[in-house]
Amino acid sequence: xxxxxxxxxxxxxxxxxxxxxxxxxxxxxxxxxxxxxxxxxxxxxxxxxxxxxxxxxxxxxxxxxxxxxxxxxxxxxxxxxxxxxxxxxxxxxxxxxxxxxxxxxxxxxxxxxxxxxxxxxxxxxxxxxxxxxxxxxxxxxxxxxxxxxxxxxxxxxxxxxxxxxxxxxxxxxxxxxxxxxxxxxxxxxxxxxxxxxxxxxxxxxxxxxxxxxxxxxxxxxxxxxxxxxxxxxxxxxxxxxxxxxxxxxxxxxxxxxxxxxxxxxxxxxxxxxxxxxxxxxxxxxxxxxxxxxxxxxxxxxxxxxxxxxxxxxxxxxxxxxxxxxxxxxxx
Numbered sequence: 001x002x003x004x005x006x007x008x009x010x011x012x013x014x015x016x017x018x019x020x021x022x023x024x025x026x027x028x029x030x031x032x033x034x035x036x037x038x039x040x041x042x043x044x045x046x047x048x049x050x051x052x053x054x055x056x057x058x059x060x061x062x063x064x065x066x067x068x069x070x071x072x073x074x075x076x077x078x079x080x081x082x083x084x085x086x087x088x089x090x091x092x093x094x095x096x097x098x099x100x101x102x103x104x105x106x107x108x109x110x111x112x113x114x115x116x117x118x119x120x121x122x123x124x125x126x127x128x129x130x131x132x133x134x135x136x137x138x139x140x141x142x143x144x145x146x147x148x149x150x151x152x153x154x155x156x157x158x159x160x161x162x163x164x165x166x167x168x169x170x171x172x173x174x175x176x177x178x179x180x181x182x183x184x185x186x187x188x189x190x191x192x193x194x195x196x197x198x199x200x201x202x203x204x205x206x207x208x209x210x211x212x213x214x215x216x217x218x219x220x221x222x223x224x225x226x227x228x229x230x231x232x233x234x235x236x237x238x239x240x241x242x243x244x245x246x247x248x249x250x251x252x253x254x255x256x257x258x259x260x261x262x263x264x265x266x267x268x269x270x271x272x273x274x275x276x277x278x279x280x281x282x283x284x285x286x287x288x289x290x291x292x293x294x295x296x297x298x299x300x301x302x303x304x305x306x307x308x309x310x311x312x313x314x315x316x317x318x319x320x321x322x323x324x325x326x327x328x329x330x331x
Contacts, residue, residue, distance in 0.1 A: 015033075015034055015073075015074065015075035015303075016031050016032065016033055016034070016039055016069070016072055016073065016074040016075060017031070017032055017034065017074065017075060017076055017077070017078075017296060017299035017300060017303070018030070018031045018032075018065060018068060018069065018074045018076070018077035018078070018103075018295075018299065019032075019077070019078055019080070019113075019292040019293070019294075019295025019296040019298075019299060019319075020061055020064060020065055020077060020078070020079040020080065020081075020292075020295060021080055021110065021113065021290070021291045021292045021295060021322075022046075022047030022048070022057070022060070022061055022064075022079065022080065022081040022082065022110065023046065023047070023048060023081075023082045023110060023130060023131065024046050024048040024051055024082050024083075024130065024131035024132055024209060024210065024213070025046055025130070025131055025210070026043060026044065026045060026046060027043065027044045027045065027046065027047040027060045027061055027063075027064045028041075028042070028043050028064060028292060028319070028322040028323070029041065029042040029043070029061075029064035029065045029067065029068040029292075030042075030068055030292050030295075030296065030315075030318060030319045030322065031065075031068040031069045031070075031072065031074060032296055032315065032318065034075075034305075036308075036314065038318045039068065039069060039070060039072055040067065040068045040069065040070045041067070041068055041319065041321060041322055042063070042064035042065060042066065042067025042068035042069075043064055043067070043322060044060040044061075044063040044064040044067070045060045046060060046210070047060045047061050047081055047082075048081065048082040048083040048131075048132070048209075049081075049083060049089075049092065049093060050083045050089075050150055050151075051083070051209045051210070054092060054093070054096050057081075057093070057096075058093070058096045058097060058100055061079060061081075061097065062097075062100050062101065065077065065101070073102070073103065074103045075103065075104065075299075075303060076103065076104045076105075076106065076299050076302045076303055077101070077103060077104070077105050077106070077299070078106045078108060078113070078295040078296070078298045078299045078302065079093075079097065079105060079106065079107050079108065079295075080107075080108045080109065080110045080112065080113030080114075080291060080294070080295050081093060081107065081108070081109070081110055082110045082130075082131070082132055083132075083150065084107065084108065084109040084110070085109075085148055085149055085150060090107050090108075093107050094107045104302075106298070106299075106302060108295070108298065109134075109136070110128070110291060111126060111128055111134045111136035111145075111148075112136065112138065112143070112294070113291040113292070113294035113295045113298070114126050114128060114136075114258075114260060114287060114291040114294060115136055115137075115138055115258070115294065116293075116294030116295075116297055116298055117287070117289040117290060117291050117292075117293040117294035117297070117312065118258045118287050118289055118294075119138075120297060120307065120312065121138075121297070121301075123137075123138060123139040123140070123252050123253060123254060124137070124138060124252065124254060124256075124257075124258065125137040125138075125144075125245060125248045125249050125252055125254060125256075125257040125258070126257065126258045126259070126260065126287060127241055127244075127245050127257055127258070127259040127260070127273075127284075128259075128260055128261045129157050129158055129159070129237075129241060129259070129261050129262070129263035129264060129269075130158065130159060130261035130262045130263065131158060131159050131160055131209060131210065131213045131262070132148070132150065132151065132155040132158045132160060133147050133148070133154075133155045133156060133157050133158035133161065133241065133261075133263075134146075134147050134148040134155075135147050135148075135241060135244035135245050135247075135248050135257075136148075136248070137248035137249070137251060137252040138252070139251075139252045139253065144248050144251050144252060146244035146245075146247060146248055147240075147241070147244055151164075151209050151212075156237060156240045156241065156244075157237035157238060157240050157241040157263065158213070158237075158263065159213035159214075159216035159262060159263055160209050160212050160213040160216075161237060162213075162215070162216040162219050162233055162234070162237055162263070163212040163213050163214065163215035163216050163219070164212055165219075165233045165236075165237070166182060166186055166215045166216075166218065166219045166229075166230070166233060167186060167198075167202065167212070167215065169182060169183075169229040169230075169233065170182060170183040170186040170187070170198065171195065171198065171199070173229065174194070174195035174198070175195065180222075180227055180228075180229060181222045181225055181226070181227040181230070182218070182219065182222040182227045182229050182230045185218040185221065185222055186198070186215060186218065189214065189215055189218055190202065216262075216263065216266075217266070219233055219234060220234065220266035220267075220268055220269060223268050224268060231268070234266070234268055234269050234272060235272055237263075237269070238269050238272035238273040238276060239272065239276045241273060242273055242276030242277045242279075242280060242282075242284075243276070243280070245257045245259075245277055245280075245282060245284070246277065246280035246281070246282045249282050255281070255282060255283060256282070256283040256284070256285060257277065257282055257283070257284050257285070258284075258285055258286070258287040259273065259284050259285070259286060259287060260286065260287040264286070288316075289312055289316050290316060290319050290320070290322070290323050292315075292319045292322065293312050293315045293316055293319065296311075296315050297311065297312070297315075
């Protein structure tokens with residue numbers, strides 16, 4: 001094992017590490033040489049196999065990874081994915097990726113990578129609220145999870161959860177003959193003119209997590225315009241996650257949690273979450289280090305290498321183009 005304090009420059013170690021950040025909306029990959037230079041970046045579609053199936057998820061992971069590698073070979077790839085809620089999920093994706101990729105592959109939960117990016121493996125808690133959601137704590141090898149478990153069993157406070165609650169609220173109001181601002185926005189997004197068409201369009205097409213989650217920005221918009229139902233949905237979702245965050249923080253033994261992902265781009269939602277965590281005596285700090293950095297740190301550790309001082313900052317700059325607002329505008 002190389003024990004030089006700047007292990008990625010050790011002459012006895014040669015090769016490339018890869019990090020993959022796969023979510024319900026897109027998959028990002030970065031390949032980095034051990035001496036610190038960037039090989040390449042890659043981006044493709046969603047890779048939560050619960051939503052898109054194993055074949056499509058694996059295909060998107062491989063596509064992003066191959067883009068990043070640019071024909072090079074790698075030593076180890078850490079693939080952090082949404083939907084890795086059980087050991088069975090990790091086995092399914094690990095085996096599927098093993099059939100497609102030649103190098104060593106480690107499959108992780110995307111929350112673990114996000115927290116690793118923030119703490120480098122030290123005890124901590126991260127709250128992720130994107131298409132799905134999770135409150136994830138880690139301490140001395142122990143993993144603590146609140147929420148999560150997918151759109152049917154959990155994902156409280158996520159974009160999908162908010163979108164589904166918006167659909168239900170719109171249906172209730174329309175049944176009462178009320179066309180609230182939220183109901184109008186939901187009808188428009190779903191391409192429906194009235195209650196019956198809304199119900200028909202909802203059930204006449206295959207269930208799509210992304211389609212329901214796409215309603216979440218409209219809930220924030222309606223809340224900003226004073227819609228009571230929309231505000232209640234955001235308060236309820238953010239409060240649930242704040243409660244989970246406080247519980248996880250107590251169990252891990254920290255008084256600060258990190259938070260990240262798309263729901264927090266809503267100023268109202270973020271403000272409610274911050275207020276509710278503060279009320280529970282927990283500080284909340286936005287996570288600015290990309291999850292891919294956590295993957296790359298884990299890849300170095302998997303090779304038995306020390307993580308060089310300043311690695312997270314340098315790696316963050318290398319992968320920053322993958323997290324640009326312009327990229328996030330795309331479906």
